[in-house]
Amino acid sequence: MNATPKQKKLISLSQFILEEQLKIPHASGEFTALLSHLVYAAKIVGREVRKAGLLDDILGATEDTNVQGETQMKLDQYADNAFNQSLKICGHLCVLASEEHEAIIPIPNGYTIGKYTMAIDPLDGSSNIDTNVSIGTIFSIHQRLEPNSKEPGTEKDLLQKGHLQRCAGYIIYGSSTMLVLSTGKGVSGFTLDPSVGEFLLSHPDMKMPESGDIYSANEGNASYWSPEVQAYLQKIKSIEGGKKPKTARYIGSLVADFHRNLLKGGIFLYPNDTKSSKYPNGKLRLLYEAAPMAYIAEQAGGMAVTVKGERILDLTPKELHERTTLIIGSKKEVEEFLTFVPK
Numbered sequence: 001m002n003a004t005p006k007q008k009k010l011i012s013l014s015q016f017i018l019e020e021q022l023k024i025p026h027a028s029g030e031f032t033a034l035l036s037h038l039v040y041a042a043k044i045v046g047r048e049v050r051k052a053g054l055l056d057d058i059l060g061a062t063e064d065t066n067v068q069g070e071t072q073m074k075l076d077q078y079a080d081n082a083f084n085q086s087l088k089i090c091g092h093l094c095v096l097a098s099e100e101h102e103a104i105i106p107i108p109n110g111y112t113i114g115k116y117t118m119a120i121d122p123l124d125g126s127s128n129i130d131t132n133v134s135i136g137t138i139f140s141i142h143q144r145l146e147p148n149s150k151e152p153g154t155e156k157d158l159l160q161k162g163h164l165q166r167c168a169g170y171i172i173y174g175s176s177t178m179l180v181l182s183t184g185k186g187v188s189g190f191t192l193d194p195s196v197g198e199f200l201l202s203h204p205d206m207k208m209p210e211s212g213d214i215y216s217a218n219e220g221n222a223s224y225w226s227p228e229v230q231a232y233l234q235k236i237k238s239i240e241g242g243k244k245p246k247t248a249r250y251i252g253s254l255v256a257d258f259h260r261n262l263l264k265g266g267i268f269l270y271p272n273d274t275k276s277s278k279y280p281n282g283k284l285r286l287l288y289e290a291a292p293m294a295y296i297a298e299q300a301g302g303m304a305v306t307v308k309g310e311r312i313l314d315l316t317p318k319e320l321h322e323r324t325t326l327i328i329g330s331k332k333e334v335e336e337f338l339t340f341v342p343k
Contacts, residue, residue: 125253212265
């Protein structure tokens, strides 16, 4: 007789957050409720992503550009609207910022002012939408500077160092929809089960391998990079002494590239263009992309620095859309990169 297979215990995201909340003294439940509003919007966006190829009003570009001067895709606008509408009226934020908006998004009159802030990239990698490549949402949550204040939040509440984040995470819309987050006690991954409409704990206590064979970088821009970055890339691709070179894997969607390296180990590089005026400080946004991903990386045992070797989580943002360079990934791989940084 074949033994009946044991059913895996399934823990929903809601259960997980509630259990974590019980471990925090004086927890009020506001944070749990805030995440539920974020997850609701993520499910809506995930639904539209899955049927994007079937709808004319989802695929393709609009005639608009965002604050970065980048052409907005139709799904960019849809995702931005979905998250903004769900989050700004949730009653647990004092202020919201989106990569798609130049200024802060205030809480509408008549709604409760909360004690948290959120910075969100509603749809990372949106240039890949039309080609059915994995895209995602990145978010960062801080506690406001004066937690007991009932006044609307300001830009200052958002411009805090990355290591002060209360939660950071991303949602990846790929072959499955997955939410990866950290509240400062490790990293957990939840996969959306469409049959029940719930994110279920599928990757508890995620750890990034200490080293990895994958490097991710847009080498089409290599001629613009500093001699130090070029020397590092030459080293990891070298076959001198019978050494095996690292494998190049670059998707062009930060969420997708980072997620793969989180699971398999490796390093992601987005340096600045030293010989061009296009991205003199790097392309990625500190608040919306670099800081939340750095938080997850460190919580999973990895590292995240700038090309100058500065810890990403120690940087103080000076403006909402500040750009930065980003070297992020497995601890030993980033440490090797740092040996090429001038002291």
